[in-house]
Amino acid sequence: MSTSVSANPFTDSPAVGLICRNCQATYPLAAQHACWQCFGPLEVDYDAAALASVTRADIEAGPNNIWRYARLLPAGVDPATRVTLDPGMTPLVRADNLAAELGMKTLWVKDDSANPTHSFKDRVVSVALTAASRLGFDRYACASTGNLANSVAAHAARAGKPSVVFIPHDLEAGKVVTTAVYGGQLVAIEGSYDDVNRLCSELTETDDFESTAFVNVNVRPYYAEGSKTLGYEVAEQLGWRIPEQVVVPMASGELLTKVDKAFEELVEIGLVPEGRSRVFGAQSQGCNPIATALRNGTDEIVPVKPTGIAKSLNIGDPAAGPYAIEAVRRSGGWMADVTDAEIREGIRLLARTTGIFAETAGGVVVATLKKLLAEGRLDPAAETVVYNTGEGLKTLDAVSDAGATHRIRPSLQDARKAGLLPSGI
Ligand SMILES: *Cc1c(COP(=O)(O)O)cnc(C)c1O
Numbered sequence: 001m002s003t004s005v006s007a008n009p010f011t012d013s014p015a016v017g018l019i020c021r022n023c024q025a026t027y028p029l030a031a032q033h034a035c036w037q038c039f040g041p042l043e044v045d046y047d048a049a050a051l052a053s054v055t056r057a058d059i060e061a062g063p064n065n066i067w068r069y070a071r072l073l074p075a076g077v078d079p080a081t082r083v084t085l086d087p088g089m090t091p092l093v094r095a096d097n098l099a100a101e102l103g104m105k106t107l108w109v110k111d112d113s114a115n116p117t118h119s120f121k122d123r124v125v126s127v128a129l130t131a132a133s134r135l136g137f138d139r140y141a142c143a144s145t146g147n148l149a150n151s152v153a154a155h156a157a158r159a160g161k162p163s164v165v166f167i168p169h170d171l172e173a174g175k176v177v178t179t180a181v182y183g184g185q186l187v188a189i190e191g192s193y194d195d196v197n198r199l200c201s202e203l204t205e206t207d208d209f210e211s212t213a214f215v216n217v218n219v220r221p222y223y224a225e226g227s228k229t230l231g232y233e234v235a236e237q238l239g240w241r242i243p244e245q246v247v248v249p250m251a252s253g254e255l256l257t258k259v260d261k262a263f264e265e266l267v268e269i270g271l272v273p274e275g276r277s278r279v280f281g282a283q284s285q286g287c288n289p290i291a292t293a294l295r296n297g298t299d300e301i302v303p304v305k306p307t308g309i310a311k312s313l314n315i316g317d318p319a320a321g322p323y324a325i326e327a328v329r330r331s332g333g334w335m336a337d338v339t340d341a342e343i344r345e346g347i348r349l350l351a352r353t354t355g356i357f358a359e360t361a362g363g364v365v366v367a368t369l370k371k372l373l374a375e376g377r378l379d380p381a382a383e384t385v386v387y388n389t390g391e392g393l394k395t396l397d398a399v400s401d402a403g404a405t406h407r408i409r410p411s412l413q414d415a416r417k418a419g420l421l422p423s424g425i
Helices: 048-052 056-060 066-072 096-102 121-134 147-159 173-180 193-204 220-226 229-237 254-269 289-295 321-331 340-354 360-374 392-399 412-417
Strands: 015-020 042-046 092-094 107-111 139-143 163-168 185-189 212-214 245-249 278-284 335-338 384-388
Touching: 042 048, 042 220, 048 066, 048 254, 056 066, 056 229, 066 121, 066 229, 092 229, 096 107, 096 340, 096 360, 107 229, 121 139, 121 147, 121 212, 121 220, 139 147, 139 193, 147 163, 147 173, 163 173, 163 193, 173 185, 173 392, 185 193, 193 212, 220 254, 229 254, 245 254, 245 360, 254 278, 254 321, 278 289, 278 321, 278 360, 289 321, 289 335, 335 340, 335 360, 340 360, 340 392, 360 384, 360 392
Parallel strands: 107 384, 139 163, 139 212, 163 185, 245 278, 245 384, 278 335
Antiparallel strands: 015 042, 092 107
C-alpha cells in the first residue's frame, strides 16, 4: 500500500507527515491514502509554525498561478521538480447582472474554466503529480468522471511521462476527445465511476502498477490539498478577506471540504481578518447522496447509482461526503440538489448574465444558488462567491437546442423582413 522512501523528499515543504482524519494516527509522507488502524482517509499534516511564517508579501511576490501558495502546499517549493501546467489565478468575475436578476447584493463567479485544461482539476493534478514525482513514481494515472482524465493526460504529456486514464464508457465526447488527444492510454470501463474507482484501487495493489501514481487513489492526500488554492485565491482576489457565503459543487465532496479548510487556515495564519464563510454544497438530483444525508440529519452516506447530465459530479459513493457535511454544518451553510432541467437553465442564466459558458457542474451551482435563495437558506444581502469549475464547450449537448435566432439571405431586404431593422430606416 505504501511506497517506502529512505529520506523525506519534502524537506522544502511545510508538510511533515500524513494524519488520519478519523483516529489521528500519523504516518510518514508516502504514497498512502488509508489508515492502517481504522481505514480512515489520510490527509497531509503540516508544521504549524512553517505555515504561520508565510506572509501576504511572500505570496504576492510569487508566480501568477497556484505555486504562489507553494509554502502552504505539500509539493515543495523548488520549481525545477514540478509536474505542472501552472494552473490557477483564474478570474474572479463580479456578476452584477446575475445578482440583480436573483435579487442579490454582491455576487462573484470564480471562473475555473480558465485553467489550462479548462477545469479546476489542473490544480489538484499539479500538486498530486509533483508529489508523486518526488516519491519516485514515473507513470501517471487516475479514475475520472471526465475532467480529471483531461488534466492527467495533459500533465503527463507536458512531463514526457506515460499515462493511463480510466473513465466510465458513457462520458461526453467533449471529455473523451480532449483526453485522447494528448496520447497515453485511455481505458473506457463498462460500468459507473464507482466501478472505475474500485478497479483502480485494485490495480494499485498489483506489481505492474507499483510505480504508477493514481492521482486520486494512492497519492490522494496530496491531490486533495490542491483544492485549497481555490479558497486562497478567492480570499486574495477579494483583497485578503473571506466572502460571507460560497456555493461549491460536490462530487466526492473533497473540493468543498478543502475550500473550507483553506479559509480556516488563512484565519489561523493571520493572512485574513477573523471571520467565517458559510459554505453551501451543490449536487444534481441524479446524484445527490451528500445532500440527501444532510437533509436526513445524518452524516451516514447511502451510495446511489448516478444518472443525469452532470456527469463530472456523478460519484455515487463520495469518499469525502461526511467531511463535506461536517464543514457545511459547522459553517452554518446548507446543501441543495437540482434537476437536469434546472441545470440547463442554470447554464443559460450564467451565460446570458455574465458571458461565462459553464459545463453542467456550473449549471448545478447556479441552479443551486437560485434554489437556496428561494428556500431562504442563503442571505441575498451577504457577499457570495459561486464556483464555476468547468468549461461549457466540453458538455455542449446540455444546451444543444441553442442555435441561430434568425436565418436570412445576405440582403438588406431580408434583414428588414426578419425584423432586424425595426425603425424602418
Ligand atoms: C471533479 C469536479 C468537481 C468536484 O470535485 P470533488 O472534489 O470530487 O467534490 C466539481 N466540478 C467539476 C467540473 C469537476 O470536474
